[in-house]
Amino acid sequence: MIRHDHGLGWVRPVRLSMPSLSDNSADMDRLLRALSGTGPCPVATFSLYQKVSRLLRQWDFAARCVLFQEGEQLQLLDILDPQGTEKALGVAVDLGTTRIVMRLVDLECREILAETVMDNPQIGLGSDILTRIHHASTDSGAEELKRLVGQAVDDGLETLCLQAGLPIEGIYVVTVSGNTAMTHLFMGLPAEHIIREPYIPVTNTPGTRRVNRFLQNTHPEGRIYFFPNIGSYFGGDLISGILYSGIHRLNETSLLVDVGTNAEVVLGNRDWLVGCAGAAGPALEGGVSSMGMTAGAGVIDRVSITGEDFTVTTIDQLPPVGICGSGFIDLAAVLFLTGMIDAKGKLVEPACGSRYIQEHGLPALVVVAAESSGTGSAITVSQASLDSLVRSKAAMYTILETIVMKVGVGFGDLEKIYVAGTFGAYIDPESAISIGMIPDLARDRYEKIGNSSLEGATLMLYGDRYMKEADAIRDRITYVELNVDQDFMIRFSGAKFIPHTDPDLFPTVRKK
Amino acid sequence: MIRHDHGLGWVRPVRLSMPSLSDNSADMDRLLRALSGTGPCPVATFSLYQKVSRLLRQWDFAARCVLFQEGEQLQLLDILDPQGTEKALGVAVDLGTTRIVMRLVDLECREILAETVMDNPQIGLGSDILTRIHHASTDSGAEELKRLVGQAVDDGLETLCLQAGLPIEGIYVVTVSGNTAMTHLFMGLPAEHIIREPYIPVTNTPGTRRVNRFLQNTHPEGRIYFFPNIGSYFGGDLISGILYSGIHRLNETSLLVDVGTNAEVVLGNRDWLVGCAGAAGPALEGGVSSMGMTAGAGVIDRVSITGEDFTVTTIDQLPPVGICGSGFIDLAAVLFLTGMIDAKGKLVEPACGSRYIQEHGLPALVVVAAESSGTGSAITVSQASLDSLVRSKAAMYTILETIVMKVGVGFGDLEKIYVAGTFGAYIDPESAISIGMIPDLARDRYEKIGNSSLEGATLMLYGDRYMKEADAIRDRITYVELNVDQDFMIRFSGAKFIPHTDPDLFPTVRKK
Structure with missing residues (x-):
């Protein structure tokens, strides 16, 4: 055949x-x-x-x-009916700890028909996975967590089909990419051993199942596919992201950075793949996710400077109500390049001028004055937030540096750096380089690939051969433990300067 | 591996x-x-x-x-539990139109644990398949037929497990061999096109399914396997029988005759298989199944003669109440060899002596006098029954002769003749040869193999490779249409003599 x-x-x-x-x-x-x-x-x-x-x-x-x-x-x-207009539908699900993103596609003509995004309702029982798994070990806890997320996905299917004006029973295939714990909670599998040494999940390869075991109104013979995961640390969302980025197919070595709730980094090419996941121990607590508020209407997502005035753009062009991660990184770059913060990230009062204030007895900076704000109060950033940002950017840079060093390549050897994830999608590489969060490489080496987990799940709907490819990625990838040892801490300390204690690492920033 | x-x-x-x-x-x-x-x-x-x-x-x-x-x-x-004594059980089902035979086995040590047999309760809605399929086309008919036979098999499972003292939930595998129509009725599939030109079943290869779609109390993850069938004429029971007989594996050509409700004949070897099934049209109405009553307690199953007295044996050694097929063939052989019937099967009054009577104005023969009978009346056979027997034995012989002629071999070329089926199991080849029902070959060429359909289903439980073998049999066998044409009728007429118009065909009978 x-x-x-x-x-x-x-x-x-x-x-x-x-x-x-x-x-x-x-x-x-x-x-x-x-x-x-x-x-x-x-x-x-x-x-x-x-x-x-x-x-x-x-x-x-x-x-x-x-x-x-x-x-x-x-x-x-x-x-x-050969003469009929019934469509065969597929749905890709990015099952995040914080958010669930879903996409409806026409399996026949491979057209995207609708998308929807919602908060993961399990947040009500714990914003982090650890709390949820503890809750799952109570009597009805696992059932409750399963019901909550199942109901959310069912609601999402309804939303998608309403948008597209098509019946839910036309959904024949659902693909799900989520981390190991979320996949377990969605499937209703006991997750308690995932968080206890030696960290053993029930399954790393859930594979294909009948969808009506998990969801209510899809076609009764429909199938659901779960991306495989590796141990308890690499989730199916990462495998899905690698699949979409294509780094596992290239001759040249590339890096994939997925910055969402956690940072996940994968380095490799068609011959090998290594990766590390999550924040690297208590030294980096809060990881890279503590930077700014969640994006939403009126939130500042871009900051630049004209003369002495900040120019800010907000989501939906509403009066500003706060600042999110990408805006915060832009702001920090502006502050550093104008001397308003020093190399340690400390506010420099003379340079800040009237923007320098005391808030709760600590230094802070006014980003937007009260009269221009959407809240009636000034939008400020505190020295504490800046300190936290510096720790986060240092963590990010140190993780990238460590994984690259571990395999003996240099940043200059990287053909591409794919930046994925909800956070990565909005970050301005120029600003991130300015503060020394990511390496100072030619800007065209960076490529944003958006929600790579959702894109990988969509790809899976379109090509059955990707199932084998996902398994091959799973089998090939090596997990690199980021030991928070002395070497790591030394590199981390070096990265806590803006852009770095070694300014030669950031030539274009020095030029500015 | x-x-x-x-x-x-x-x-x-x-x-x-x-x-x-x-x-x-x-x-x-x-x-x-x-x-x-x-x-x-x-x-x-x-x-x-x-x-x-x-x-x-x-x-x-x-x-x-x-x-x-x-x-x-x-x-x-x-x-x-590795230390436990729970058994994993399998059940083989011979799903006959008239009877259902079931066998419980231990899948681990391949031991037969119990057997049971019951009437097919669909008989209440029609003793023949045609009537049942007509009933299945009524509104709730198909559902009723499915429920009846499903309930019977469920009851059978309970009986088997009660006998063995084991729980029904320990049944993980069920294999079913039945004819095309019975398989459809059991599965609840529409059977109406099976009986209408061009005779198209829903499926010839039902394959493996989840058993809880059909049966109630087996292990919830158990599987059920259905033997494949060929068109509407060769059922899975025949494929199962061939599998058990092994004629498809032999270098030499052999014949398999399965005489149950219908006669099915398969001829072949490892290279080819041809077969024909069922009675051959209206000329043979009643086929070979009209001979005597169904076997049961007190029914005469063997007849011999000592001097002038018949010696009869009955099932369960009870006083005789009637005569079944095997007994009737014995009787006919005795009557012919003693001259009490002539070559046309007609009762010869002088030779019969006092056994010759008139019943409802027609000649009949007393087999057992009233005083020795279990019914209080004499057990008799009428001239009409004898005529019917002669037609039946002629049909049987003509079918065998025709299929052998079609492929250009002679009876003498046959290595073995395997006689299967509930009827075949009891028949005495010596008597059957005496009346010219089956060819006059060396007696050791004949081998009784019992309920080959049940045995094949058991074999399937024991060896997964037989699944491929069953498919291969299905793919290899050629259906031979027994046209009731002039040639056939000429051969049929010749076979209506006892043993045959051409006595040279039956040298050992002539000798007697």
């Missing part, structure tokens, strides 16, 4: 020969034979057997077949 | 390495890896994921694994 490229779920029209005394195969056998060509025979879901004879006769022995590729086995999930 | 010979369902003990920081695979991955060796990874049923972590820790990372081989894919259905 010539293997055509097709999605995990796909639609294929067939026209069958008519049954006769000399060609009297059974109806289902005739259909499956037409679908297999000379290759292995597909398997049909049992509920189809009950209607296949009636429908084939009604449709003059033609049909549009909804297929699902499960490993080597092709599954026939449904048959649709 | 060295592929070990194992059953469709089987049990394998494993002992796992203990998880540690340096070997932190997930629990299920650890288990599946141990089961796969270097081969492809088995797939575990989802419900196992919920308990695997708890049970592995409880059992010190050892378990007895219940496995099911589905095509190339190994399925892990359950894990059992």
